[in-house]
Amino acid sequence: xxxxxxxxxxxxxxxxxxxxxxxxxxxxxxxxxxxxxxxxxxxxxxxxxxxxxxxxxxxxxxxxxxxxxxxxxxxxxxxxxxxxxxxxxxxxxxxxxxxxxxxxxxxxxxxxxxxxxxxxxxxxxxxxxxxxxxxxxxxxxxxxxxxxxxxxxxxxxxxxxxxxxxxxxxxxxxxxxxxxxxxxxxxxxxxxxxxxxxxxxxxxxxxxxxxxxxxxxxxxxxxxxxxxxxxxxxxxxxxxxxxxxxxxxxxxxxx
Ligand SMILES: [Zn+2]
Ligand SMILES: [Zn+2]
Numbered sequence: 001x002x003x004x005x006x007x008x009x010x011x012x013x014x015x016x017x018x019x020x021x022x023x024x025x026x027x028x029x030x031x032x033x034x035x036x037x038x039x040x041x042x043x044x045x046x047x048x049x050x051x052x053x054x055x056x057x058x059x060x061x062x063x064x065x066x067x068x069x070x071x072x073x074x075x076x077x078x079x080x081x082x083x084x085x086x087x088x089x090x091x092x093x094x095x096x097x098x099x100x101x102x103x104x105x106x107x108x109x110x111x112x113x114x115x116x117x118x119x120x121x122x123x124x125x126x127x128x129x130x131x132x133x134x135x136x137x138x139x140x141x142x143x144x145x146x147x148x149x150x151x152x153x154x155x156x157x158x159x160x161x162x163x164x165x166x167x168x169x170x171x172x173x174x175x176x177x178x179x180x181x182x183x184x185x186x187x188x189x190x191x192x193x194x195x196x197x198x199x200x201x202x203x204x205x206x207x208x209x210x211x212x213x214x215x216x217x218x219x220x221x222x223x224x225x226x227x228x229x230x231x232x233x234x235x236x237x238x239x240x241x242x243x244x245x246x247x248x249x250x251x252x253x254x255x
Pocket of ligand 2: 092
């Protein structure tokens with residue numbers, strides 16, 4: 001019983017064998033997944049997957065890398081989709097100072113607008129944060145994101161930052177990097193995150209776990225992430241899977 005809380009199964013990398021990738025995930029025990037639609041192209045393809053498979057849910061939002069392309073009517077579009085049964089969160093939203101595809105002030109404005117929308121609709125949010133830790137936390141605080149909560153996806157910050165996100169009521173999610181030998185920080189942070197706030201994900205097709213690093217990631221590999229997390233927490237795989245599954249149900253408010 002595994003829950004991949006962050007995947008991109010609609011990505012072109014899966015066009016040749018999407019059905020098989022999904023079948024392999026089910027064989028690995030992944031019984032629920034959230035596909036993330038993050039711009040004009042991937043929101044419709046995410047909704048198609050969520051409508052086709054009962055175990056695939058959707059998050060919809062505007063990615064910081066695409067911030068410059070968001071128009072006011074896109075916010076209305078996201079709001080309307082949030083009424084859909086299978087849409088469980090707004091995201092991924094946040095800040096990305098690594099890829100220079102949208103100016104930082106535009107990213108921040110688009111981020112703030114979507115936190116506001118999430119508060120209006122009482123939807124949890126999925127946060128993407130790359131090299132922008134201080135600004136992400138500051139904006140979450142200024143915009144009162146603690147009213148809705150959500151998840152810090154594929155968390156790569158320090159324990160200091162993690163603690164501030166936990167204080168705001170957020171869950172902390174880890175992916176492939178916790179399986180890498182030289183990834184000290186995410187392993188240390190994971191060890192300290194309280195068990196009832198821990199989530200796992202793949203972010204496939206990116207961030208492939210060891211020993212498949214270098215090739216395409218897929219949702220079934222969330223099992224490798226769960227194994228690494230279990231080892232770091234000193235738990236059996238089954239126990240870790242059960243806890244993180246329940247956490248995902250709580251985070252995304254499944255009944
Ligand atoms: Zn992301
Ligand atoms: Zn993503």
